Amino acid sequence: MQLFQACAFALLVSPALAYPNLPPLFQNVTQNCNDDPSLQRRQYYEYSDLRILPLGASITAGQESSNGCGYRKPLRDALRLATFEVDMVGSRRSGSSFKDNDHEGWGGYTIKQVKEKGQQSYRLKPNLVLINAGTNNCRLNEADARLNGMNEMEDMVRDIFNNIPDVTIILSGLLPNKGFGPCNKLLNDQYGVLVKKIADEGKKILYVNLNDGYFTLNDLADGTHPNDEGYRKLAAVWFKAILQGRQLGLYSDPADNGLAPGGSTSVCDKKPGEYDFSAQTQRGSGADDGPYKHNGIEQGYAISLPSVVRLDIIPQTIHFADLDGKGDDALIWYFDPENKKGQYRVYWNWRAGSDDYYEINVNDECIPRGVRWGDVNGDGQDDFICIGPDGNMYVSLNVWQTPDKPTFQNLGLYFKNPMPERSQTHVRLGDIDGDGRLDYCLIDETNGGISCWRNGGTSDKAQYWQPLGVVFTGKGKDNIDGVHLVDINGDHRYDWLYVNDDGSVDTWINNRGHSKSLRPYWANSGRTHAGFNVKGAPEYIKFAKNSAGGRADYIRLTYVWYGAIPVPLDVNIFWWRNDGSGGTMLKALMITSGYLVGIFRNINSPPNWGQHGWYKIKDWDRKLIRIADIDGDGKCDIIYLDENGSVEDWWMTSYDGGRFSFFKAPSVNNALADTCAGQRNGVGLFDLAVRFADLNGDGRADKLCISPEGRVFGVVSNGIGYVDMGQVKKPEGKDRANLRFVDVNNDGKADMIWLDKFGGTSEVWYNVAMEPAAGTDSSMTWRPGGEAYLQSARGEAIHFANLRGSGRADMIDANPRTNEATTWFTTRCGSGGGDDGPIEDPNLPDVPDQPGGGDGDGDGDGDGDGGDNGNPGPGDAPFPPFKRFIALGDSYSAGIGAGDDVPRDTVYDPEGKCYRNQGAYAHQMWKTIQDPQYDFDFISCSGAVIKDMFRGGKKQFEYLQGTQVELMERIPANEYGWATLSIGGNDLKFSAIAKACLYYPFHQGPCRDRLDRAWRVLRQEQPEGSEFYSDLKKIYHEILDTAKTPGFTLVVTGYAQFFGAITDDCNSRSLARVALLGPKLTTQLRREMNELVLKANEAIQRMVEEVNAEYATRPGDGRRYIRFYNIDPNFNGHRICEPGSSGDEWRKNAWFYTPGNNPDPGVGLPGRDDDEDMYWGDLYPFNYNDCPPEGTETDMGIICDIARANDPGPDSHTGLPDRDVTDAMGWVFKMMHPKWAAHTETSRGIKTNWGTSWGFEAAQGPP
Known part of the structure; x- marks a missing residue:
């Protein structure tokens, strides 16, 4: 048995916020996992050992049970009472106060996926496997389930028999389901045939039918998963089958798996690969702190140096280095390399215009073109480095033995060039891994790739040099002289900068990677420095570290030179202070200096954590x-x-x-x-x-x-x-x-x-x-x-x-x-079972010996008239006993595109311009209730911005009877229960960004402008950003203050990243109809749009937390609640451009609508025939059979594309018969909005998190 320890786990990151003492959403049947211990044990059969692997999907995990125990706890209690010694095993666990809570249940997984997860528990050597799987096959792809479901199940069953000796399998059928009952019924029939086939081969296998009339929809919490009584009935069915197996002598003694049941406090050494599961x-x-954004502030002229050297070597005599380790680079001038070799002047206050200096001798007569500076031993002080013509590296160590200036100790040869075919001009030095010691790198002149060797150890000289291989691939630049390794953002990792011929700079930021190497992850920051309208600038550009943030400033050398005079009179130093930001902090477990500590409590339910908000910490x-x-x-x-x-x-x-x-x-x-x-x-x-x-x-x-x-x-x-x-x-x-x-x-x-x-x-x-x-x-x-x-x-x-x-x-x-x-x-030392205290009688219900037939629809009559419309009957699904549920916000809440329009109503949207659809997550949640006494107010309106909602604000449409808060005020004061809200995306102009950056050709200018505007809003930069955060707080306050019912709860949802893991796979693809002309989905564009969504979610989360903290102190009836639900993780694996996507899958399989490709399979809505005409106002009729192949740029092609783009439904009929083409082109309505399946996951997530993952299991519900 595996038990997660409940303890505080503090992560200094932005959490999905949670608050103590918040009443739970669901009022489930009360069943503690530890029942009355006074019940007496009854004898059924002689002693047997069972090591059980519960294998399946969410029903195996116990989803929708009030305590997470599902069928497993009551089944285990019944087996122990029947003298079985029971050890449940698996890599997962769920069930409060349930010690032996191991299982292999994976919510949402198909049979094939369950098989793959189950393989990790084979080593535990169970002697009994209980399988319930297949419902998700019917839910996700019914046609494939009907065709391949039994084959996948046979593959899993045979794999278990082939890998676990002497095992017994009990395979269950599937529970009734109103949405896809016939598919479940078919698989049940096939499973029965499969079990007989395998049993005839001499294998130990039994079958139990769960769709034979014993279970009805009244046993289900949400139309799919059992409620508490349904799980007790399921436990009873399993128990009866296990007893039958005992009578038949099917169970062998559990094999030795190296784990001792009961656990141990023994001490043991750790061995590689020794773990129970991952x-x-x-x-x-x-x-994180976002991508690196450069901001160069011109400081102008600093000082002049009276040069005595030839023009061609001036740049080689001027350097910048941090000699005292305080963070500021001094200007170091090799003022007379011909006559005073090794002598340098140090201008420590050059930025302030001071020409004061002191002289140093580095004990090395290196010629100017070989001179470098950098910290080779990690003491924070830059050392003198000479790169010989052959590329070998020599060092004079900065030891700073005098109080006012450094002295240098010549260490001689420090590193020998490992690639003799390359020379001095190919050498670059930089700290690639951020350990404080300068590494040695060589550029491949043929392709621009950079290979490096790590300076390892802790002494002054490298104790070892580790080859890192190629750490950076070339970017198509034609002159390696422009390549610099510079820490531009102050994170101690040297970045790749390329100085172009006009002095402009292209930058790639060096971030920590993840693979088994030290190769960095390089983030493209684009053109960071504008440069000058002057050719031949690169050698006159330098970079110097500034103690204010450790970022590198931009330096330009100019000179005064008269005609035939071979030596310029002066060298002038101009500089631009680097006030850039970002690119330094990744999404790791980190402490943000001077900010807040967010606490995530270990609630024994990975990957979920109890979230307890933000707490101010010392500015440190x-x-x-x-x-x-x-x-x-x-x-x-x-x-x-x-x-x-x-x-x-x-x-x-x-x-x-x-x-x-x-x-x-x-x-x-x-x-x-x-x-x-x-x-x-x-x-x-x-x-x-x-x-x-x-x-x-x-x-x-x-x-x-x-x-x-x-x-x-x-x-x-x-x-x-x-x-x-x-x-x-x-x-x-x-x-x-x-x-x-x-x-x-x-x-x-x-x-x-x-x-x-x-x-x-x-x-x-x-x-x-x-x-x-x-x-x-x-x-x-x-x-x-x-x-x-x-x-x-x-x-x-x-x-x-x-x-x-x-x-x-x-x-x-x-x-x-x-x-x-x-x-x-x-693995625990002596790891294994464990028990749950005194044996208790779970009082399981009786299972009929000969239950009636079933038709799969779950109504219990076996006549097949269940009317499989995807919704459970009234009263089937327990839900919070509030009087009213309100949906507020923008198109993410309205569900634009997800199914047919909801019927228009005279109160909230009589003209239907808000585009509220039946697949919206709020609408789906309401449909699972189906209680005639339960009111649902669907106020959400597509296109809403925050100010459209304010009391006393401007109405979104003139025909509406008020703003959303004003419409909310029409509800009787004592009937408020809870509400959902999605708002803020239109304030950031996500739709405008999508159109400019993803659909329209030649988009670079408008796209960049709209992205920059959104970043200004999120960074609270003028003029746009001053009100966004305050407006968010204001609307949260207005909603909470409007709701007078004590315990009213507002759930705020965020937004979802559009694109999958950033790879190069999609660089040449486009969402435009004609990909050749449309904007390409470059890694930079996809990454920035994703990061924008994440920053928006972070802003919303933070404002939710602040408002909740204010309401937390209100006594009595003033207490209201607000929490954040992050929808973004739901889209993992379902975004545009998922890695490895082939054909049209890169967008077709995404949970976002995209232009000209909007199928939403599995919704089950009636659609028009392909040859049925569509009308657009006065536009001539046409049908989809007339549409040319996608990618054809014709008038008909454009019209077809517009029709699809403006179609709120997943099928082929338009939802805008009264709009013309001009209107349609201005409203690419549902593009980049979630499909039905995404809304379904949001609905499920809110329900699940409310009762479990947000950590409020013990709280009481509102009246």
């Missing part, structure tokens, strides 16, 4: 903040360090079961406050001088001070305070940036892990004892444990945490670009 634990929400450098339990109360505290590693203060964490709070500790222990043995952070993101970990197992975090070479000093808790234990761990030749301290072997003490930067295998040193080891100068004993974790990615992407309470560190792989994370859950 699962997605983060779905990609998070925060994120690399100086630590999170650790200092006081031993089991909750992580927030610790602030100074630059020297001293604990400046720490804030204790309090949690009342609903909300977190932080209190500053009255004092800091002197030992913790001491400086950290002279150690300071390096420049790398993970190169930390101070870490916290529990070395002695007392539950309190100890302070670890780590030197760059990996020597560890410890300040350790002794129960009443902290004591300095000196060196606790000798160095192992591993740099500290790759060291982590976590408990690997379940002894309660932190062990040391070394991560392989390249993604190989991590090594471990076990913490043995708090006493000196023989023959060492360390105060603790450690034991080398060898290889421990097989890394799935490079070291920078790997994290460790004990997520499920096993006592051993699990390995977490977080992709820094997407923040999607997968966790490999380490």
Whole structure:
């Protein structure tokens, strides 16, 4: 059994917000997973062991049950009462207060997908497999399910028999379903035939029919999944079948799988590849600082240098370097290389116009064209470098032994050119991996590719050089002299800049990658510097680091030169300050300096987390903040360090079961406050001088001070305070940036892990004892444990945490670009079963021996008259007992394009211009209720902006009887229940961006203008951005204040990224009708549009949190609730340009409508015949059979395209018979809006998250 540990897990990213004590949406039948323990055990049959693998989709997982137990808990209770010893196994778990809650249930998965997931549990060697799968085949593609469903099931069943010796399988049929009952009925019949066929071969297999009249729609919560009583009936059916198998002697003893049932507190070493299972634990929400946007502020003239050298070598004599390590590059001038070799003048205050300087001697007589500067040993101070004509690298180390200027120690040859066919002109130096040490790179002149060698180690000279291979591919530039490696955005990773002939600059940002290498992910920032209308500029352009953000400023050299005089009189220095932003923080688990801490609570339901909003933290450098339990109360505290590693203060964490709070500790222990043995952070993101970990197992975090070479000093808790234990761990030749301290072997003490930067295998040193080891100068004993974790990615992407309470560190792989994370859950020491306390009688219902026949529609009469229209009957689906549900907002809420129009009403939209459709998520949610006493107010209106909704604002259409809030006020004050809202996309002009950037030819100008406008809005830049955030808060307030019912809840939804993972697959594709003329879906365009959506969602989330915090303090009847639901993860795998898409799948399979290609399969709406005429006002009639092939640029082709584009339905008939072509061209209505399936997932997500993932299971519902 696997049990996730419930604990606080703080991530400093943008969360999907959640709030304590929010009443749950659903009022389910109350069934605690632990029933009355006083019931007496009954004897049925003699003792048997069952190791059961529940295998299937969402029904196996228990979806829509009130406690997540589904059928598994009542079935297990019944089996234990019948003297079976039961161990349920699988890689997933769900069910509150249910210890043995393992299963292999994957919501939404087809039979084939279930088979693939089930294979990861074969090693657990179950002796009984319970299979329920196939409903999703009918739901997603009924035709394919009818044709291939039984074949897929046979393939899965035979795969189980072939891989698990002596196993027994019980295959169930499918439950009735109003939407696709006939398909379920067909598969049930086929399953029965399949089981007989396989049983006749001598295999141990049974079949149970779930669609034989015993189950009706009254047993279902939402038309598909059982309600609590339905799950109890399902448990009863399984139980009866298992007893039958026992009578037939079908069960062999469970085979030894190496896991001991019941669990263990034993200690054990970790072996590579030793884990129970892997699962997605983060779905990609998070925060970054957006793409790099350059902003050069002209500063003008700085100083002049009186040159005494020839014109052709002037650029080679002027350099910029940070000699004192304070962050500002000084101007360094090789003022007389002919007569004063190795002598340089240093202008430390040149930006202020000062011509004060001091002279230095670098102890190297390098000629000007070979001179370079950079930090080779990671001490923060740039060293002198000479690149010889053959490309070899020589170094004079900057040691700064005098108080006012540096001195240099000549180290001689530092690195020999590994490619002799390339020379000095091909060499570029830059810190590729961000570890603070300059790496050596060579350009391939034939294609522009750059290969690099990493400067490894912790000493002044490189201890090793690691070949990184080709880290950057050429960009078609014809002159390698324009290539520079420069840290343009201040993140310590050198970016690729190309200076064009006119001085303009093209930039690619170096971001952390994810693959098993150190090759960066390069983000194209386009043309970042405008340049000058002057040819031959590149050699006169330089870059200099500025301490304000660490970004590189742009420098231009000019000179005064008169005719035949061979030497110019002066060299003038002009500069532009770099005030750019973005491109530095990826979507990783990070702390944003001076911002908010967002807390995600581990609620034992990966990949979902309980979300508890944002809390203001101290304005502090994120690399100086630590999170650790200092006081031993089991909750992580927030610790602030100074630059020297001293604990400046720490804030204790309090949690009342609903909300977190932080209190500053009255004092800091002197030992913790001491400086950290002279150690300071390096420049790398993970190169930390101070870490916290529990070395002695007392539950309190100890302070670890780590030197760059990996020597560890410890300040350790002794129960009443902290004591300095000196060196606790000798160095192992591993740099500290790759060291982590976590408990690997379940002894309660932190062990040391070394991560392989390249993604190989991590090594471990076990913490043995708090006493000196023989023959060492360390105060603790450690034991080398060898290889421990097989890394799935490079070291920078790997994290460790004990997520499920096993006592051993699990390995977490977080992709820094997407923040999607997968966790490999380490096997428990002596891992296995576990039980649930006293045996309890679940009192399962009786199962008839000979139930009546069934027709698949679920009405229980077997006559086939169920009227399979996709909606359950009245009262079938329990839903919140509110009096009223209100839908508000824009076209994402109105559901434009998703099915037929809803009937027009006289109150909200008598003329039908709001384009509200039956597939809208709110409408689908309401249709599942079907309670005649339950009112639904569909106020949403396509095209709405925030100001269209305000009380007293301008109405969206003149014929409307008010703004959306004013229409909402027509509802009686005591009838408000809950509402959904989608708003903000039109304020950012998403539709205009789509038209300009995706449909119209020659779009670059309008597209760029509209994108820039949206970014200004989100960044609160004038003139557009000043009101967006305040307007969001205002509309949330107006809605909540209008609703007078106590406990009223508003669910705010965001928007979805349009495009799949960014690859080069779609670069030549276009959404225009004629792709040749239309805008291309370049990686840059797709990435920026996706990032814009994510930033919009972040803005909406943040305003929701702020408003909720304000209402949280209101007492009594004033309490109302607002929460954010992120729809974006629902679209994973269903976006435009998904990687690997072939043919027309790149857009056809997306959950967005696209021009000329809008099928929405599976909706089941009646459509017109292909030859039925369509009319457009006075336009002549035509039909779809007359439409030319797609991509044909003719008048008829344009008309067909417009017709499809303006068709709100998924079929072929137009929804705009009264509009002409001019109107139609101005309204590409449903393009880039979600299809029916996407709205279905939103509906399901809101219902699911309300009761489980948002962490409010214990809250009470509103009246």
